Structures are given as structure tokens and as C-alpha cells.
Amino acid sequence: MLKQTVQRLEGYISASRRKNDVHMKWKKRLFGNWVRSMSSKPQSSDNRSTSYSVPKERVECVVIGAGVVGIAVARALALKGREVLVVESAPTFGTGTSSRSSEVIHAGIYYPANSFKAIFCVRGRDMLYEYCSQHDIPHKQIGKLIVATRSSEIPKLCDILNRGIQNGVDGLKMVDGVDAMKIEPELQCMKAIVSPVTGIVDSHSLMLSLVGEAENHGATFTYNSTVIGGHIEGNDICVHVTETDRLKEWKGTSILHPELLLSSKLIVNSTGLSAPALAKRFRGLKSGVVPPSYYARGCYFTLSNTKVSPFRHLIYPIPEDGGIGVHVTIDLNGQVKFGPNVEWIDSVDDISSFQNKFDYSVNPNRAERFYPEIRKYYPNLKDGSLEPGYSGIRPKLSGPSQLPADFVIQDCNTYYWNSEPLFWSRFHTGEGMVNTRMEARLEWLEKFVQE
Numbered sequence: 001m002l003k004q005t006v007q008r009l010e011g012y013i014s015a016s017r018r019k020n021d022v023h024m025k026w027k028k029r030l031f032g033n034w035v036r037s038m039s040s041k042p043q044s045s046d047n048r049s050t051s052y053s054v055p056k057e058r059v060e061c062v063v064i065g066a067g068v069v070g071i072a073v074a075r076a077l078a079l080k081g082r083e084v085l086v087v088e089s090a091p092t093f094g095t096g097t098s099s100r101s102s103e104v105i106h107a108g109i110y111y112p113a114n115s116f117k118a119i120f121c122v123r124g125r126d127m128l129y130e131y132c133s134q135h136d137i138p139h140k141q142i143g144k145l146i147v148a149t150r151s152s153e154i155p156k157l158c159d160i161l162n163r164g165i166q167n168g169v170d171g172l173k174m175v176d177g178v179d180a181m182k183i184e185p186e187l188q189c190m191k192a193i194v195s196p197v198t199g200i201v202d203s204h205s206l207m208l209s210l211v212g213e214a215e216n217h218g219a220t221f222t223y224n225s226t227v228i229g230g231h232i233e234g235n236d237i238c239v240h241v242t243e244t245d246r247l248k249e250w251k252g253t254s255i256l257h258p259e260l261l262l263s264s265k266l267i268v269n270s271t272g273l274s275a276p277a278l279a280k281r282f283r284g285l286k287s288g289v290v291p292p293s294y295y296a297r298g299c300y301f302t303l304s305n306t307k308v309s310p311f312r313h314l315i316y317p318i319p320e321d322g323g324i325g326v327h328v329t330i331d332l333n334g335q336v337k338f339g340p341n342v343e344w345i346d347s348v349d350d351i352s353s354f355q356n357k358f359d360y361s362v363n364p365n366r367a368e369r370f371y372p373e374i375r376k377y378y379p380n381l382k383d384g385s386l387e388p389g390y391s392g393i394r395p396k397l398s399g400p401s402q403l404p405a406d407f408v409i410q411d412c413n414t415y416y417w418n419s420e421p422l423f424w425s426r427f428h429t430g431e432g433m434v435n436t437r438m439e440a441r442l443e444w445l446e447k448f449v450q451e
Contacts, residue, residue, distance in 0.1 A: 054257075054260060054261050055260055056262075056263060057260070057261070057263070058263045058264065059085045059262050059263070059264050060083035060264060060266065061074075061085070061264060061267075061268070062084075062086075062239055062262050062266070062268070063077070063084060063086045063268045063270060064086075064087050064268065064269050064270060064271050064278070065087075065088060065268075065270035065271040065274075066088035066094065066221060067097060067098040067207075067272050068203065069098075069270045070086060070088075070271075071094070071210040071211055071214060073268050073270060074210075074219045075210050075214040075217070077219070078213075078214045079213070082266075083218070084214070084219040085219070085220050085262065086221045086222065087226075087239070087262075088221065088223045088224075089223075089224070089226035089271075089354065089356070091223050091224055093211055093221065094203070094204065094207040095356070096272050097272045097273060097393065097394075098203060098207060098272075099203065100390060100391065100392030100393070101203060101392060102300070102337075102339070103200050103203045103329070104199070104200055104201075104314065104329060105125055105129065105139065105141075105198065105200065105201050106121055106125065107122075107125060107144075107164065107169045107172075107195045107198045108122035108125060108164070108169050109160060109167065109169050110319060110324065111163070111167060111404075112163070113163060113166040113167060115406045116406050116409060117406055118167040119167075120407070122168050122169060128201070128206075129199070131206075131209075132201060137205050138201070138332050139199055139200065139201040139202065139332075140199055140200055140332060141196070141199040142198065142199055142200055142313060142330065143195060143197075143198055143199075143313045143314070144198040144313050144314035144315065144316055145180055145183065145184065145187070145194055145195070145314070146160060146193040146195065146316045147180065147187065147191070147193075147315060147316065147377050148190050148318060149189050149190065149317065151190060153190075154191055156318050157174070157191055157192075160318075160319075161193050164193070169195065170196075170197055171195070171196040172195055173193070174193055175192050177189045177190045177191055179192075180194075184311055186378060187315060187377055188377055200314075200331060200332060202332055224243060225242070225243060225244060226241065226242055226243070226355075227241055227271070228240050228241070228242055228256045228258060228281065229256065229258075229281035229283070230281065230282040231282065231284050233263065235265065236263050236264060237263070237264060237267045238261050238262070238263050239261065239262040239263075239264070240256075240258035241260040242256065242257070242259045243259060247355055248355075250351065251351070273348065273353050273356070273395050274353040274354055275293075276291075276395075278353075291397055291408055292397070292399075293348075293395060293396070293397065294344070294398065294400075295345040295348050295393055295395060295396065296342050297345055297359075297391055297392070298323065298341055298343070298391060298394060299339055299340055299343070299366055299391045300337045300339035300340055300362070300391065300392075301337065301338050301367055301370055301386040302338075302386070303335075303336040303338070303387075304385055305382065305385050309330055309336050310378065311328050311330065311378075312330075314327065314328055314330065315328035316328075317373070317376065320342060323340065323341070323394075326341055326370060326373045327339075328378070337389050338370055339389070340391070341366070341369065341370070358393055360390070360391045360392075362389060363388075367386040371383070371386065
């Protein structure tokens with residue numbers, strides 16, 4: 001696959017540089033020699049000498065990871081006329097965290113006022129609705145209710161309402177339990193926040209559209225190709241790439257050698273669960289750039305033995321540590337699912353993160369923990385009606401019992417880093433810019449794809 005990638009990359013770059021015959025002759029010679037000798041030529045055991053034994057090519061922008069964030073960034077760069085190469089380790093796009101979400105378009109209610117998460121979620125929600133409407137992406141502004149099932153939860157519910165209003169979320173209102181149960185007859189609660197702008201989206205259709213636009217504007221996607229590290233080289237960053245198949249037998253103890261080097265001034269590490277491990281493998285990047293990372297598995301169960309959904313809106317309980325509670329989600333096909341819960345993962349090794357070898361199985365016995373949580377707001381849930389659905393893993397910057405962390409936006413020698421693969425309005429970067437005003441940082445983000 002990587003050899004095909006090189007050939008595609010050669011054709012991609014050559015289309016924009018046809019007039020440079022000298023460059024093209026050198027380029028063909030380089031790739032031709034590499035393709036012919038790659039299988040027999042031994043790699044240097046010293047990782048620092050890879051630039052002398054491995055073919056190297058320059059690309060204006062490299063996006064690592066083809067989840068929804070990486071795809072959206074690639075599209076934005078391509079729309080600005082930038083030369084973009086997206087490197088993805090899986091056989092296709094969106095196979096990681098992006099395919100294991102609840103597919104909810106969040107309103108921006110929960111986040112602290114003036115935080116990046118609040119600003120980007122509110123703005124990104126409107127952008128996402130507009131994009132889906134313009135590109136016929138299946139979606140629905142279904143609305144949701146955040147419920148307090150006990151009197152002790154009402155103060156927290158009031159705090160959530162005030163926070164959402166501060167964040168500029170339109171249409172929020174508090175209703176008594178009687179009024180909430182008129183909206184949703186199967187619901188049981190004392191009070192509820194009604195959020196009319198919350199919605200659901202077909203995430204695969206969204207990603208497919210973003211990929212199509214990116215490719216139509218010249219971006220190249222290469223799959224089955226894994227970035228295993230990189231190094232700083234002057235004002236550039238050199239990315240180390242190998243075929244994903246070559247990692248199957250890797251045990252994590254031997255040195256990984258690249259088969260191709262990509263040099264660029266703009267790198268976007270949008271590898272989701274792999275982002276922290278990959279960032280640590282960039283030589284020359286200060287160790288303090290990479291914030292601590294935490295992982296929480298969440299399982300979903302689907303509602304069976306019913307032909308009609310008991311709810312027309314999304315139903316959310318009061319948030320819990322590490323998540324927003326086991327809630328009700330309805331997909332565009334009318335399927336009802338409950339989740340996710342929060343199961344903290346102690347550690348994630350490089351093998352698991354690079355090769356997406358996480359445990360995504362859903363133990364049917366976990367349903368026993370779901371029933372009492374769901375029955376707090378849905379008392380008519382019948383025994384045996386929950387079936388295992390799917391699971392996902394949240395990459396987080398705060399751990400158990402810690403205050404939720406905001407996005408980290410920093411500037412590190414044009415090295416941009418993404419840790420949480422959420423929707424396109426949310427991303428992380430490298431180091432610096434800590435003391436600038438919020439407006440200045442937002443302005444910097446808008447210039448991200450223009451400079």
C-alpha cells in the first residue's frame with residue numbers, strides 16, 4: 001500500500017509542478033530506486049540516520065489521521081488551495097472514535113463560560129447544521145431534555161441552565177416535571193431543561209461528504225499507512241511513515257524504522273487515541289508539550305422488544321464524573337440506545353494506540369448496571385430489554401475526580417497537535433500562546449488554514 005501511496009503522491013505533486021522538469025526527473029529516480037530496492041535494502045539500526053537510507057519527499061501539509069477532525073481539517077486546508085496529504089493507518093476513513101460516538105450534535109450547554117469547548121461547540125453546532133443542510137447530510141434537530149430525578153439534583157440543573165445561557169445556547173428553558181412529562185409521557189423527573197437546538201447526525205455520511213470535498217479540491221488520502229514518529233529538522237517537521245501491515249508482528253520493544261519520510265512545515269496530528277503516544281515519538285519536541293492523557297471506555301445498549309420508541313427527544317440525566325451520564329439517544333432510523341457509561345482505562349500502550357487494538361467488546365453483564373441508572377428517569381424499562389450495542393473510548397485531558405480540562409491550544413514551531421477527535425470545531429495543538437486573550441486565540445485558529 002505504501003508503494004502505491006508513493007506513486008499517488010508522485011502523481012499528485014507532479015500535477016502541480018509539471019513545469020519543473022529537473023525536479024520531476026529527480027523525483028522519478030528517487031521513487032523508482034526506492035520501489036525497486038525497498039524489499040531487499042536493510043534499514044539502519046540508528047533511527048537518527050533514517051534520512052540517509054529512506055526516501056524523503058516534501059509536502060506542504062500533512063494531516064495524520066482520517067477521523068472526522070482530520071478529514072475536516074484536510075478539507076479546510078484544501079479549500080484554501082493548500083497541498084494536503086492525509087495519512088491513515090486503517091483501510092478507510094473514520095474507523096476509530098469517529099465511528100463509535102452517539103452521533104449527537106451538542107448544543108454547548110455544559111462547558112464553562114468563555115472556554116474553548118463552549119465557544120467551539122456553540123459555533124461548530126451552527127456550522128454543522130448549515131453544512132448538513134447544504135450537502136444533504138441526514139440529520140435532525142430533535143431536541144433534548146436534561147432531567148433532575150431527585151430534589152438534590154435541582155441546584156445542579158440550575159447551574160447547567162445558567163451555564164448554557166452564558167454560553168449563548170438559544171432556546172433553553174427550565175420546566176417542571178409535570179410539563180416535562182407532558183412532552184415525554186414515559187419520562188419521570190422533578191424538573192428538566194429543554195434544549196431545542198440539540199440534534200443527531202449520520203456521522204458516516206458527514207465524513208463521506210468531507211472526504212469527497214477534500215479530494216475534489218486536491219487533497220490526497222492514503223490508507224494502510226501508519227505514522228510511527230518524526231523529528232524536527234530546522235523549521236520543518238519530518239514524519240516517519242511505514243506500511244500498517246509491517247506493524248502486525250511488532251511487540252513494542254524493537255525500534256520501528258520508517259519506509260518513507262515526509263517533510264512539511266505544517267503537520268496536524270489528528271490520530272485521536274494515538275495522538276499522545278505519537279506526539280511523544282517526535283524527536284526535538286519538548287516533552288512538556290504533550291499533556292497527560294486519560295482514557296475512558298463507554299458502552300451502549302440498544303432497546304429491544306419494542307416497535308415504537310418510548311421517547312421523541314434525547315433524554316440526559318445530570319452529568320457524572322468523566323461523562324454526561326447514561327442517556328437516551330435516538331438515531332435517524334428510530335433505534336433507541338442507552339449510554340455511554342464511564343469505565344476508566346488504567347494505561348494505553350503504543351501497540352494498542354497505533355494499531356487500534358482496543359477492547360471494544362460489550363459485556364452483556366454490564367446491562368445490570370444500566371437498568372437502575374435508566375430507571376431513575378424511565379421507570380417502565382422492562383427487564384431483558386437491553387441488548388449489547390457497541391462501545392467507544394474517550395481520549396481525555398483530565399482523569400478520574402479531576403475537574404474537566406479545556407482544550408489546549410499552543411504554538412510549537414508550526415507543530416499542531418490534536419488529542420480529542422471530536423467534531424471539526426474542536427482540536428488541540430502544540431505549545432505556547434497561553435497568555436493571549438481569548439479573542440486573539442480564536443483569531444489565530446481562523447488563520448490556521450490561511451497562513
